[in-house]
Amino acid sequence: MSAAASTPDIAQQVQTTVEAVLRRGLVGLEYISLDDPQVGATPRDTIHARGPMKLYHYHAQTDEVYRIPLLVITSLVSKPYILDLTPGQSMMEFLVRQGYDVYLIDWGLPREEDRGLRLEDYALSFIPDCVERVLADSGESDLNLLGYCVGGSLTLMYAGTHDSPVRNIACLTTPVDFQQMGLFSQWTDQRYFDVDRIVDTLGNVPGEIMLSAFDMLRPTGRLTSPIQVLDRIRDDRYVKSFMLVDRWAADQIPFAGEAFRQMIKELYWKNALLEGTLELDGRRVDLSAIRVPMIHAMAQHDHIVPHAAARPMLERVGSEEKEEVILRGGHASLVAGGNAMYRLWPKLDQWLSVRSI
Amino acid sequence: MSAADTAGIPDLSAAWREWATRSERQWNEFFNQIMGTEEFSRGLGRNLDVFLHFQKTMNEAMGSWFMTMNVPTRTDILALGDRLLAIENRLAAVEAQLAGLDGAASASSAGGRPRPRRTKRPEPPPDAGANSHAN
Numbered sequence: 001m002s003a004a005a006s007t008p009d010i011a012q013q014v015q016t017t018v019e020a021v022l023r024r025g026l027v028g029l030e031y032i033s034l035d036d037p038q039v040g041a042t043p044r045d046t047i048h049a050r051g052p053m054k055l056y057h058y059h060a061q062t063d064e065v066y067r068i069p070l071l072v073i074t075s076l077v078s079k080p081y082i083l084d085l086t087p088g089q090s091m092m093e094f095l096v097r098q099g100y101d102v103y104l105i106d107w108g109l110p111r112e113e114d115r116g117l118r119l120e121d122y123a124l125s126f127i128p129d130c131v132e133r134v135l136a137d138s139g140e141s142d143l144n145l146l147g148y149c150v151g152g153s154l155t156l157m158y159a160g161t162h163d164s165p166v167r168n169i170a171c172l173t174t175p176v177d178f179q180q181m182g183l184f185s186q187w188t189d190q191r192y193f194d195v196d197r198i199v200d201t202l203g204n205v206p207g208e209i210m211l212s213a214f215d216m217l218r219p220t221g222r223l224t225s226p227i228q229v230l231d232r233i234r235d236d237r238y239v240k241s242f243m244l245v246d247r248w249a250a251d252q253i254p255f256a257g258e259a260f261r262q263m264i265k266e267l268y269w270k271n272a273l274l275e276g277t278l279e280l281d282g283r284r285v286d287l288s289a290i291r292v293p294m295i296h297a298m299a300q301h302d303h304i305v306p307h308a309a310a311r312p313m314l315e316r317v318g319s320e321e322k323e324e325v326i327l328r329g330g331h332a333s334l335v336a337g338g339n340a341m342y343r344l345w346p347k348l349d350q351w352l353s354v355r356s357i
Numbered sequence: 358m359s360a361a362d363t364a365g366i367p368d369l370s371a372a373w374r375e376w377a378t379r380s381e382r383q384w385n386e387f388f389n390q391i392m393g394t395e396e397f398s399r400g401l402g403r404n405l406d407v408f409l410h411f412q413k414t415m416n417e418a419m420g421s422w423f424m425t426m427n428v429p430t431r432t433d434i435l436a437l438g439d440r441l442l443a444i445e446n447r448l449a450a451v452e453a454q455l456a457g458l459d460g461a462a463s464a465s466s467a468g469g470r471p472r473p474r475r476t477k478r479p480e481p482p483p484d485a486g487a488n489s490h491a492n
Contacts, residue, residue: 050445050446050449051442051445051446051449059470060472060473062473062477063473063474064473064474064475064476064477065473065474065475065477066475066477066479067475067476067477099477101473101475111438112434112435112438113435113438113439113441113442114442129453136456138475140475182393183389183392183393186392186393186397186398187392187397187398187401189395189398189402191398191399191402192398192399192401192402192403193398193401193402193405194402194405194406194409197406197409198405198409201409201412201413201416202409202412203435216392217389218385219384219385219388219389219392220381220384220385220388221385224377224381227377228377231370231373231374231377353479353480354479356477356479357477357478357479
């Protein structure tokens with residue numbers, strides 16, 4: 001720049017620079033202002049609905065698929081679109097493109113009249129019903145299961161009580177030792193946590209209470225998250241991923257009242273799933289009765305389901321072929337974060353593909 | 358300014374990021390310690406009791422008011438919901454039986470799209486680079 005540069009020249013240069021930064025560098029701002037981002041967009045059909053539950057079948061995107069269908073069982077405490085976040089960052093999309101014939105159980109939003117739903121309804125009625133539908137729809141006699149979070153626990157409850165047509169089970173960050181659930185275990189202390197009164201008064205446990213509990217696990221999260229986003233505002237991929245996962249985390253759903261009561265009394269207070277004393281409709285859930293090949297993927301920095309709560313699963317099941325995988329990430333980023341496509345998904349594909357023929 | 362010119366200058370943004378991460382971790386640990394005490398659990402339980410008591414009182418008061426106004430209460434609506442649910446469940450059972458009678462044809466979800474062959478074979482597995490412990 002010459003010493004003789006005029007004020008209008010300098011102003012012009014500043015304006016050009018600012019425009020260039022805004023045009024190229026701050027793409028992330030678009031995502032912050034997104035009101036209604038596209039989630040759950042992988043093409044699918046609803047092939048069965050019962051009460052709040054829906055069973056989806058994803059459209060095949062390859063000329064040939066693996067013989068054994070895959071049934072995904074989602075969590076009860078969050079919406080299932082974390083597994084189908086957005087095109088290009090969706091585990092469902094990835095699996096379909098890898099040639100899996102994918103079905104997914106969406107538990108839906110429990111309505112007031114669903115407050116009586118119990119763990120038995122989920123594990124011994126809805127899941128077997130969906131398993132039959134999947135087998136009928138695919139024309140196969142066996143299937144693989146993939147459970148995420150509490151969906152994994154329900155998968156174990158189903159598989160631990162049935163001589164089922166399940167060939168293989170993959171669990172993602174699935175709690176089994178509920179006395180190791182950190183602050184959740186502490187807050188639901190039997191002496192102070194009156195679960196009967198909660199359920200009798202409120203029916204279903206509102207999503208806002210669930211959200212508050214999750215937020216309290218990371219008290220500074222609401223403050224520091226925006227700072228992290230601003231810090232990496234030029235990385236549009238990170239910002240988009242962050243905003244979508246953050247939106248999902250805040251999008252909590254109610255928990256069916258009776259299932260919540262059971263979960264607290266049986267799983268948290270008696271640790272019945274781990275101890276092998278959980279009875280559903282008179283049938284004991286016996287993890288050692290599960291003998292099919294299993295994989296359990298956990299996240300290194302999972303603050304919702306700590307390692308100690310998830311880890312004993314493979315020790316308790318009767319499977320001879322089992323594999324534990326610990327990957328970088330948190331509870332949600334394990335399955336849907338920007339790096340899931342380089343960590344969890346290929347690992348899952350590697351494990352499932354040879355077991356899906 | 359070339360890279361050589363900036364070599365001696367500390368990266369303020371990296372330092373700030375490190376400080377922010379460390380602070381967040383420390384504050385979270387601090388709060389988690391407090392929230393992990395028995396006193397906190399007891400206080401949380403008490404607060405929940407107060408909220409539930411308030412909610413119950415409100416429900417009862419509103420219920421009496423609705424009854425006086427000859428308007429259905431929440432309990433009445435819930436009872437209706439329960440009856441609808443029972444009908445829904447019976448319909449689902451009938452549907453399941455019909456689907457069973459009709460066989461796989463009625464259950465097919467392809468909606469006219471051609472079904473892909475179920476013949477896919479796995480490709481040689483790539484190394485996912487994870488810490489795995491297989492038994």
